Amino acid sequence: MTKSIEEIRDEFIEKIGLLMQSDGLPRTAGRVMGALVWEGSPVAFCDLATELQVSRGSISTATRALIDRRMIRRVTKPGDRQDYFQLAEKSYETMVEDLSLKFHRRSEELYATLDGVPECEPEIRERVRAYSETLESVAKKIGELAKEMV
Amino acid sequence: MTKSIEEIRDEFIEKIGLLMQSDGLPRTAGRVMGALVWEGSPVAFCDLATELQVSRGSISTATRALIDRRMIRRVTKPGDRQDYFQLAEKSYETMVEDLSLKFHRRSEELYATLDGVPECEPEIRERVRAYSETLESVAKKIGELAKEMV
DNA sequence: TCGTGAGTTCAGATAGTACTAAACGCACTT
DNA sequence: AAGTGCGTTTAGTACTATCTGAACTCACGA
CATH class of the missing domain: 1.10.10.10 (Winged helix-like DNA-binding domain superfamily/Winged helix DNA-binding domain)
Known part of the structure; x- marks a missing residue:
């Protein structure tokens, strides 16, 4: 069956x-x-x-x-x-764009934390920065895809 | 303050x-x-x-x-x-790899649906395929990033 | 071998989210 | 105007996932 x-x-x-x-x-x-x-x-x-x-x-x-x-x-x-x-027309493109934006916003949010971390803690700053940057890289990659889909 | x-x-x-x-x-x-x-x-x-x-x-x-x-x-x-x-060392790389895998698995799961959709419904097949392909493209892009991070 | 201090497990409590059903507001028809 | 059919809102409920706290297991040292 x-x-x-x-x-x-x-x-x-x-x-x-x-x-x-x-x-x-x-x-x-x-x-x-x-x-x-x-x-x-x-x-x-x-x-x-x-x-x-x-x-x-x-x-x-x-x-x-x-x-x-x-x-x-x-x-x-x-x-x-x-x-x-x-x-919607382009619903898949929209989905990809939104995904990119989601990671971008997360990255920004973390990056903002850096303002509060004093210069005398360079290692903490570096770890926070690296995290934020990883998220931004993901956002950029997905953003590339969104452009390719147009 | x-x-x-x-x-x-x-x-x-x-x-x-x-x-x-x-x-x-x-x-x-x-x-x-x-x-x-x-x-x-x-x-x-x-x-x-x-x-x-x-x-x-x-x-x-x-x-x-x-x-x-x-x-x-x-x-x-x-x-x-x-x-x-x-x-963990490479924790950010791992995070990106896992993200790629997550989209890959989602794509596969949807792709499997295609087996059950009869040939006489080409438009449904196409919409399902396009969804699955979008997810796979995201997986591939993030996978690229993971490789670049090594 | 018994006691201590460590992490794990599990039953029950809790919180947060999403669902239902009913009341509602609005627009169109008569 | 009043009635009807539509989508929206909301109060209450149900569900699910997480957290707590106590009981537990295990390894080590006295």
Whole structure:
């Protein structure tokens, strides 16, 4: 017995859910993302709730989080009062850009610590600096990739 | 009133704690890491507990997690029954390598989904493939960095 | 061989996050 | 205006992961 297409889809959705959860988003947001990657075309708000078996409130929260991150778009259809959602164009590029930015911000945050470390502690300064620099290098590398993807 | 060196240190430790927490480690593990980056030299097990104000059980769990990730090392001193911990050599390189591996594994996991998606759904296949490929590209870029750091 | 001091383990307490369901506000139709 | 159908907000709940503290194991020295 091979798996049905629905089973494959659900597994995929769960995988994306877990993947994005480990990136700090609510799992439901990840599952919404998964569903939209799978479908490709716009999916209605209420269909998301029924298919993913979560409340409308959760869908509202999840879609807002994904829109904030520019991963998905809200679209409307003339004569239809429902909201629809679909993958944003360039959503993968956005994902990579955001990742780069995340490391950049972490680097900056640590770098700021250096201001408070006195000159007479050069070894501490060096270790903090190296940490910050490692993060910045990661940010730069991922940033390169983002540019290549355009 | 400028901040004392202890205040700066504690802020740094908290920052690393939050940073590593967002990478999926317990916050205490991150704080231990922060303390060891700051100190540089080996720090005694019990000193970690008192300085970070957490139980010995937490220190035990946190240090094990960090040792598993090759971020720190356990060291001993002759005639001293306590365990000491210090930053692993190449801990930053290890951090970058692990990051690369993390994306690689995610990519593989998604790629495996493709086996179940029938040929008659080329658009779904393409979207899933593109997602997996994006993750693999990130893994490769970070992997490059890891090699450059050696 | 018993006592001490070290780290580990585990059961229970705690905190933080995300979910549900219901109330709500808004826009469109009648 | 009133009714309907939509998404949003929020109060309460449930879950999960981490922390604590006590019991435990082990190695060493008296």
